[in-house]
Amino acid sequence: MVLLTPKVVQRASLFVSFGGLVATFVTMLLPLWKTMNSDLNEMENWYEGLWHMCIFTEEVGLHCKAFESLLALPPVTLASRVLMCVSVASGLLGVGSAFFGLDDVAASPDRRRTKRVLLILGGVLIWVSGVTTLAPVSLIAYVMVAEFWDESLPDAMPRWEYGEAMFSAWFSGLLLVVGGTFIFVAVCMGDHEARQRTEMFTLAHEQRTKTQNYLKTELL
Template sequence: MVLLTTKFVQRASLFVSFGGLVTTIITTFLPLWKTMNSDLNEMENWYEGLWHMCIYTEEVGIHCKAFESFLALPLDTLASRVLMCISIATGFLGVAAAFFGLQGVEIGTGRERMKRTLLILGGVFIVVSGITTLAPVSLMAYIMVVKFWDENLPDVMPRWEYGEAMFSAWFAGLLLVVGGAFLFVAVCMGDHEAKLQSKILSRNQEQRSRTRHYRKTEII
């Protein structure tokens, strides 16, 4: 297809990656990773994120409180917080590197090898960002399922369930992985176009040399 040019794939991949990065940043600070509702008091809902715990009641509304101690956090919450921060950092580096490696960006014009290296580096960072987004949310989901079906806990005790932020994190991680993977596709497309251009140039040079040779023989 005509639309699937190297330039288009580069920009589409960067757009998808940037969307995944923005979604990751928003999801990291949302207090909606876990939700819990007690059957004894249906008017009260609990929400927990990586940084805050919130309670919602119809009388007061929503009230949030940040976790006071970093070391007192549960292991899954602590690991998820660290991994999400790594995801934001690597995603930002990947998007920045890929932006400067795009065709048409004036910085580094004429240095195709450097631009290619920036695109590859950006793709690696973005894929790592996607993996470090998918890993913590999948870990928390697994632990939540194990605790939800734990037979040692009484049935009356409320249990944590999936919050909206977990689905948002899965979506963000998928966007980052897809965006980073298509940056590699764009690099391969650029290499293929460069080979075709070099072949065309070599053929043109051969034709020019042949025509010059023929002209010389005609003059002689």
Template sequence: MAFLTRRLVERVSLFLSFGGLVTTFVTTFLPLWKTLNSDLNEMENWYEGLWHMCIFTEELGLHCKAYESILALPPDKLASRVLMFISIATGLLGVFAAFFGLEGVLDGSGSGGGGGGGAQRRRKLKRGLLIAGGVLIWISGLTTLTPVSLVAYYTVVEFWDENVPDVVPRWEFGEAMFSGWIAGLILVVGGSFLFVAVCMGDCEVEKAEEVQALSLALSKDTARTRPYLKTEVL
């Protein structure tokens, strides 16, 4: 497992987090959260998202219409909009914080003075940025999973509602819901890898301090037991 270095873990976590953030952004504006296909007209498919209601027919193609009023939206859609925007914002902040906390990024800036103290301050700053990035990315993942799961819950409740006649078509899960679940899980994994990288960095610092203390103790013992040169009187 020598190839599993802290630098590699940091890069993998940033790559996963950025991929999850892009998927979250695309999912937010896709009109494919729910789909409906009527048995009476199999050539007509309805799609519903957070922003648009769409209809697809083979003759006319895909036509979408935005919701007319925000206040008229159902509570699950309104809450999902807010949570998805929070997810995108926290994900962006988390990715930026994690990027500047990576090992090897901007390490040479501001190193004109301070010596070891400056390096220690930079290490603490990068450690704090990685922790902040991990927390923000975790929040982004959870705020992506929450609205998708909320819409899925309402969809399941409406699908099995016994008060609705069987002849009425039911909404089902769309492709965007699955991409939202995947995006949320990727963000959670990416944030977790940042915490793993922080722990690996702490272990490296502890080992370096132990080696330094051991070498210092050995040098002192060597200085005490250094043999004296004997001089002869002619």
């Protein structure tokens, strides 16, 4: 389609990637990764994130407390925290690199190859950011399911369930993967257009040369 030019795809993919990065950053800080409600006290709701543990009661409201010790963290929570930090860092670098690689950003003609490299680098980093967002949330989800159906635990013992932040993490990770993938698509589209322009220029030059030779032959 005419509307799907490399510039349009670049802008759309960068917009999607930036939205996924913002959602990933917000999700990383939310204490809503896990939720638990005890049957013994239905007035209390417990929430747990990567950085805080919270309890909600009707009398007090929401009260949160940060985890005090890194060494006391469960391995899954610690690994998820590291992966989410890597995701945000790589996402920032990727979006910045892709922005300076856009065709709309002014550059001299001899910098076209540099801009292409920046786009590819940005796409790779954004894709890595999406994978490192999907990995921790999927790991936590697997551990929660395994613990939920663990028959060795008493039935009366409350279990953690999925919180809203987990669905937000899946969504933001998917946005980052899609945004990084479409940056690669934009690069391929740009390469295809460049080859077409080169072929058209070569064909026009050959036709012009043939015409000039034909005119010289007529004059002779």
